[in-house]
Amino acid sequence: MVKKQIPVIVVAGFLGSGKTTLLNHLLHNNNGVRIGVIVNDFGSVNIDSMMVAGQVDSTLSLSNGCLCCAVDVSDMDEMLDKLAHSQSEIDVIVIEASGLAEPRNMIRLVLGSENPRVVYGGLVVVVDGANFRLTRSTHPELDQHVGLADLLVVNKIDCVDSAERDVFTEVIRGLNPRAPIADTTHSRVDPALLFDFAAAPQPLPGQQMSLDELLRDDHHDHIHTHYEAVDFVSDTALDARAVTKFLENQPAGVYRIKGFVNFDIRGYTGKFEVQTVGDHVRITPLRWKAGEPRTTQLVVIGSGMDSAVVRDMLSECIRVEGVELHPDAMLGLHRYTVGA
Numbered sequence: 001m002v003k004k005q006i007p008v009i010v011v012a013g014f015l016g017s018g019k020t021t022l023l024n025h026l027l028h029n030n031n032g033v034r035i036g037v038i039v040n041d042f043g044s045v046n047i048d049s050m051m052v053a054g055q056v057d058s059t060l061s062l063s064n065g066c067l068c069c070a071v072d073v074s075d076m077d078e079m080l081d082k083l084a085h086s087q088s089e090i091d092v093i094v095i096e097a098s099g100l101a102e103p104r105n106m107i108r109l110v111l112g113s114e115n116p117r118v119v120y121g122g123l124v125v126v127v128d129g130a131n132f133r134l135t136r137s138t139h140p141e142l143d144q145h146v147g148l149a150d151l152l153v154v155n156k157i158d159c160v161d162s163a164e165r166d167v168f169t170e171v172i173r174g175l176n177p178r179a180p181i182a183d184t185t186h187s188r189v190d191p192a193l194l195f196d197f198a199a200a201p202q203p204l205p206g207q208q209m210s211l212d213e214l215l216r217d218d219h220h221d222h223i224h225t226h227y228e229a230v231d232f233v234s235d236t237a238l239d240a241r242a243v244t245k246f247l248e249n250q251p252a253g254v255y256r257i258k259g260f261v262n263f264d265i266r267g268y269t270g271k272f273e274v275q276t277v278g279d280h281v282r283i284t285p286l287r288w289k290a291g292e293p294r295t296t297q298l299v300v301i302g303s304g305m306d307s308a309v310v311r312d313m314l315s316e317c318i319r320v321e322g323v324e325l326h327p328d329a330m331l332g333l334h335r336y337t338v339g340a
Helices: 019-028 073-083 103-111 129-138 142-148 162-175 211-215 240-248 307-315 327-334
Strands: 006-012 035-040 045-047 050-052 058-061 067-071 092-097 118-128 151-155 181-183 228-234 254-262 271-277 280-286 296-302
Touching: 006 019, 006 103, 019 035, 019 092, 019 118, 019 151, 035 073, 073 092, 073 103, 092 103, 092 118, 103 118, 103 142, 118 129, 118 142, 118 271, 118 280, 129 142, 129 151, 129 162, 142 162, 151 162, 162 181, 228 307, 240 327, 296 307
Parallel strands: 006 092, 006 118, 035 067, 035 092, 118 151, 151 181
Antiparallel strands: 045 050, 058 067, 228 296, 254 271, 254 296, 271 280
């Protein structure tokens, strides 16, 4: 089994919604995360204040250790292979889809990749809040895109009055009742909602900050949308059927779930790694290390989710003391389990 898998996040949205602004925001607020950027467009796209020609296999190294590539969709899989290989130092790959790209095809491309080092990291659909009605009438396919999204970024929220906001929020919730909705200005989504990163090292006294550090927009007042995280720990094994129900009926606002679960069922006494993004669930059977406590540890990450509901649903997954489950209880999780 490949030890490191790189999440591939697809960012979609119609022209002018704020996709490139979101991408530049992530590049300036990556806190040391090395981002591989794939731009699926046929024109020229301004990334990090540099022009990247829209031709196949055009790769540019950015000053902060990130890479930017511009490709045709037919060469996307080849570029994934170039970014995600055994010696790769990339931590996350972001695909900025053309404004005319069909998100469903982009998702299939990532899910269908034969590269064992990449894993689907979610579909982020950027919606122009200021022009929602117009975009929807001009591009009826927007409804389908919204319905597919794992995360909805409603941008330009500062240009929308509260009444209009209530109207399109109701419409969006009707199209996608579960995905988190992040209301933003200038596409400023907290990167921690999308991917993991280590805290940026603090400069030593008297040390001058680098250009990347000066550009970083990490002041809390500047990031309009914050993420929420719920930590769950249980020393008692979990009920596999209850976990299946939770994963298949996640509360609204949940974007990612990650961690390890102890089921302690005959034939399934190992450690199970759980990784989800939206409705996409991956469970990997592992082994407990010698002396490692057999404890369930999960983190649920989202925006606008009801943390109390999340905690209650997870608490309901704790198995009743003394109850031994039949191995058939794991059947519901088999469809999500990948090989060790």
